[in-house]
Amino acid sequence: MALTGLDIFKLTPKKNCKDCGFPTCLAFSMKVASGGSEIEKCPHMSPEALEKLSEATAPPMKALKFGKGDNEYTIGGETVLFRHEKTFVNRNRFAVMFTDQLSEEAIQSKLDNIKKVNYVRIGETMKVEIAAIKYVSDKEKYFNLIKKVKESGISIAYMLICEDVDVLKEALELVKDEKPIVYGATKDNYEAMVSLVKDQKLPLGLKADGLEELYNLVEKVQGLDYKELVLGTEASSVKETFKNAVQIRRTALKEQDRKFGYPSVVFANELANNDSNMEIAIASLFVVKYGSIIVLEDIDYAKALSLFSLRQNVFTDPQRPMRVEPDIYPINGADENSPVLVTVDFALTYFIVAGEIERSKVPVWVAIPDAGGYSVLTAWAAGKFGAGSISKFIKESGIAEKTKSRKLILPGLVAVLKGELEDELPEWEIIIGTEEAMHIPKFLKQLNNTVEANA
Amino acid sequence: MPFKMSVQDFKGKINEVEIGKGEKAIKIGGQKATALYHFDNDAGNAPKIGIEITDIYPEEWIASLKELYKDVANDPAAWAKFVEEKLEPDFICLRFEGSDPNGLDKSPEECAEVAKAVVEAISIPLVIAGTQNHDKDAKIFEKITAAVDGHNCLFLAATEENYKTVGASAGLAYKHKVGAESSVDINLAKQLNVLLDQLGVKNEDITMHIGCSAVGYGFEYLISTVDRIRLAALGQNDKTLQMPIITPVSFETWTVKESIAEEEDAPEWGSREERAISIEISTATSIIAVGADAVIVRHPKSLETLKNLTSQLA
Numbered sequence: 001m002a003l004t005g006l007d008i009f010k011l012t013p014k015k016n017c018k019d020c021g022f023p024t025c026l027a028f029s030m031k032v033a034s035g036g037s038e039i040e041k042c043p044h045m046s047p048e049a050l051e052k053l054s055e056a057t058a059p060p061m062k063a064l065k066f067g068k069g070d071n072e073y074t075i076g077g078e079t080v081l082f083r084h085e086k087t088f089v090n091r092n093r094f095a096v097m098f099t100d101q102l103s104e105e106a107i108q109s110k111l112d113n114i115k116k117v118n119y120v121r122i123g124e125t126m127k128v129e130i131a132a133i134k135y136v137s138d139k140e141k142y143f144n145l146i147k148k149v150k151e152s153g154i155s156i157a158y159m160l161i162c163e164d165v166d167v168l169k170e171a172l173e174l175v176k177d178e179k180p181i182v183y184g185a186t187k188d189n190y191e192a193m194v195s196l197v198k199d200q201k202l203p204l205g206l207k208a209d210g211l212e213e214l215y216n217l218v219e220k221v222q223g224l225d226y227k228e229l230v231l232g233t234e235a236s237s238v239k240e241t242f243k244n245a246v247q248i249r250r251t252a253l254k255e256q257d258r259k260f261g262y263p264s265v266v267f268a269n270e271l272a273n274n275d276s277n278m279e280i281a282i283a284s285l286f287v288v289k290y291g292s293i294i295v296l297e298d299i300d301y302a303k304a305l306s307l308f309s310l311r312q313n314v315f316t317d318p319q320r321p322m323r324v325e326p327d328i329y330p331i332n333g334a335d336e337n338s339p340v341l342v343t344v345d346f347a348l349t350y351f352i353v354a355g356e357i358e359r360s361k362v363p364v365w366v367a368i369p370d371a372g373g374y375s376v377l378t379a380w381a382a383g384k385f386g387a388g389s390i391s392k393f394i395k396e397s398g399i400a401e402k403t404k405s406r407k408l409i410l411p412g413l414v415a416v417l418k419g420e421l422e423d424e425l426p427e428w429e430i431i432i433g434t435e436e437a438m439h440i441p442k443f444l445k446q447l448n449n450t451v452e453a454n455a
Numbered sequence: 456m457p458f459k460m461s462v463q464d465f466k467g468k469i470n471e472v473e474i475g476k477g478e479k480a481i482k483i484g485g486q487k488a489t490a491l492y493h494f495d496n497d498a499g500n501a502p503k504i505g506i507e508i509t510d511i512y513p514e515e516w517i518a519s520l521k522e523l524y525k526d527v528a529n530d531p532a533a534w535a536k537f538v539e540e541k542l543e544p545d546f547i548c549l550r551f552e553g554s555d556p557n558g559l560d561k562s563p564e565e566c567a568e569v570a571k572a573v574v575e576a577i578s579i580p581l582v583i584a585g586t587q588n589h590d591k592d593a594k595i596f597e598k599i600t601a602a603v604d605g606h607n608c609l610f611l612a613a614t615e616e617n618y619k620t621v622g623a624s625a626g627l628a629y630k631h632k633v634g635a636e637s638s639v640d641i642n643l644a645k646q647l648n649v650l651l652d653q654l655g656v657k658n659e660d661i662t663m664h665i666g667c668s669a670v671g672y673g674f675e676y677l678i679s680t681v682d683r684i685r686l687a688a689l690g691q692n693d694k695t696l697q698m699p700i701i702t703p704v705s706f707e708t709w710t711v712k713e714s715i716a717e718e719e720d721a722p723e724w725g726s727r728e729e730r731a732i733s734i735e736i737s738t739a740t741s742i743i744a745v746g747a748d749a750v751i752v753r754h755p756k757s758l759e760t761l762k763n764l765t766s767q768l769a
Contacts, residue, residue: 082679084683116723238764239769242768250461255459275760277733277760281764284740285764288745289744302726305671305713305733306713306734309670309671310670310671310738312671313675314675348672355710358712359710
């Protein structure tokens with residue numbers, strides 16, 4: 001439960017020494033209670049008081065780290081149910097499932113697909129982050145599978161799915177340095193599982209039949225003083241799994257009950273029953289509604305392009321729009337004869353404009369100056385997209401060397417900048433473009449025809 | 456302490472709106488909980504999935520769809536009938552591409568004839584969408600509403616620019632349903648509903664189309680807008696936002712790069728058709744997950760998957 005400033009004040013040394021940077025202990029305590037400062041800022045707290053406080057002031061949902069190096073990820077740590085309230089902070093991570101029942105070819109094909117689907121979208125790497133490796137029945141094959149994934153050279157974190165403690169113990173030897181997630185603690189094996197992962201503080205996945213049993217299981221594991229947990233949402237139907245995911249999140253955040261204050265795992269692959277379109281639908285559902293790890297059967301571009309894009313959207317700051325890097329971008333194979341089209345760095349605008357230019361098939365250089373990440377009119381009104389900044393960008397970007405064309409197309413909405421730009425960039429012909437992106441293809445084709453007719 | 460379900464009780468309720476007539480009429484909305492939250496309260500009617508067709512031959516559509524519709528795509532009524540029989544969607548959305556002033560600029564009379572033929576060829580509900588040119592839409596809707604009198608169609612969409620004409624002809628004169636179209640903003644959505652109300656269109660005859668985008672393209676605004684609309688409608692019992700939401704997903708998903716890039720231009724991306732289906736399914740599922748009561752898709756595989764999903768979630 002949240003502590004008040006006075007609760008915290010009682011635990012401070014009450015010396016008003018100002019070592020924390022605040023004038024009095026009370027002022028400091030109030031600040032801590034409101035989340036504005038951390039209790040560790042006070043150097044005079046007793047260890048007991050610190051422990052009590054960090055427990056009480058910890059966020060209701062635990063943020064959990066797994067993986068190592070470039071493949072270290074944080075999940076959980078969410079503070080709200082709806083993203084307009086506050087950003088969803090730790091994006092869900094996608095896993096691809098491997099089992100000891102797969103043929104060598106099937107394993108290799110999944111590994112190849114993971115390697116292949118790895119790209120950058122608006123400055124962010126889009127890839128499968130987790131290899132979910134499940135033990136079904138063949139121990140030797142299972143160990144070989146783990147080795148094979150490891151030796152494949154893919155850059156990935158691991159989730160070992162196994163309820164057999166002896167098998168798991170051996171399996172862990174193979175990837176213990178990778179800080180894997182271990183999934184498979186049940187009401188029957190949880191004590192042995194906890195003792196297996198406790199030393200290295202590996203995230204432990206709990207699975208149970210239904211929310212009630214899961215809740216009891218968490219209670220038992222917490223009773224062993226282990227709190228590095230992820231919660232399985234597993235159920236036989238999509239409907240039940242959906243309920244589980246929502247209830248776990250809501251119990252933690254709305255009811256402030258830390259027994260469900262952990263990230264979740266959703267096996268979209270199992271619910272989809274080998275229907276890959278269904279898998280896309282189910283995975284999308286849980287990107288929006290609270291899956292922390294979403295397990296897929298396999299990956300390909302068709303799946304990734306939608307799922308990764310959706311995730312990128314959902315986990316953005318509602319108060320800060322997505323931006324593209326200011327730069328000059330060639331589209332449709334722009335070359336030394338292609339005109340230059342200016343627009344803003346608001347990601348949505350860029351994508352729509354770029355898409356329409358692609359549709360036109362006319363080669364164009366797209367120039368994106370720093371416009372504060374706003375749309376055309378907003379950036380213009382905010383003084384971030386004016387003749388000064390555009391002409392400066394055109395001069396400094398080196399675009400004049402990349403193309404001999406001196407046609408500069410301006411968004412129709414800021415036609416008013418034309419005169420000023422002509423003064424600033426006398427060697428360029430300033431052309432007013434369309435007001436709506438959807439009219440770009442027609443506009444560019446006409447422009448192209450005129451250029452060719454004159455040539 | 457045993458686990459106790461966390462339940463959210465709301466005062467408000469989303470209106471139930473009926474589209475179409477007879478046995479195949481559909482009802483959307485009616486929930487007292489946020490989308491799909493059966494564990495909270497009555498989750499209302501399951502989301503409905505419709506298929507898009509156009510009044511003219513769909514030149515821009517992918518080859519496999521043109522192949523599927525090759526015998527019917529030149530005749531909207533035959534096309535609609537084919538879709539109803541072969542694909543079994545909950546409803547059909549007829550889009551009047553052909554009256555776009557930048558295109559064929561067909562007359563309102565021609566459009567009315569097409570709409571009449573289509574609505575009479577099918578027994579499932581018909582949703583009618585325009586050209587996205589608001590002036591022209593007002594003109595064609597005026598004629599179409601009369602031509603499909605008695606069929607209880609839904610007209611997408613009345614905007615701030617043309618709501619008077621569309622609202623008066625669809626909502627008042629011929630008792631159809633009016634789709635209020637705003638662009639991804641709770642206040643704009645609310646304002647348009649209020650304007651339609653002042654015009655005399657009953658709240659129960661209004662559905663909202665609050666905008667759409669494909670996943671990856673500012674879709675976060677859409678999610679948050681729907682979340683906020685639903686929380687205001689249910690939590691604050693705001694009557695001006697209690698209209699069900701219909702989202703024409705296919706209008707957006709087939710124009711984004713992922714769906715239109717040809718295989719020779721993006722060889723690593725693989726099948727264009729699969730990409731487009733994936734974007735369509737992902738977008739539709741996500742918007743349903745936050746609160747769309749009906750979505751419109753283009754590909755039969757999208758329809759099949761979404762129907763399967765929503766029946767599993769019902």
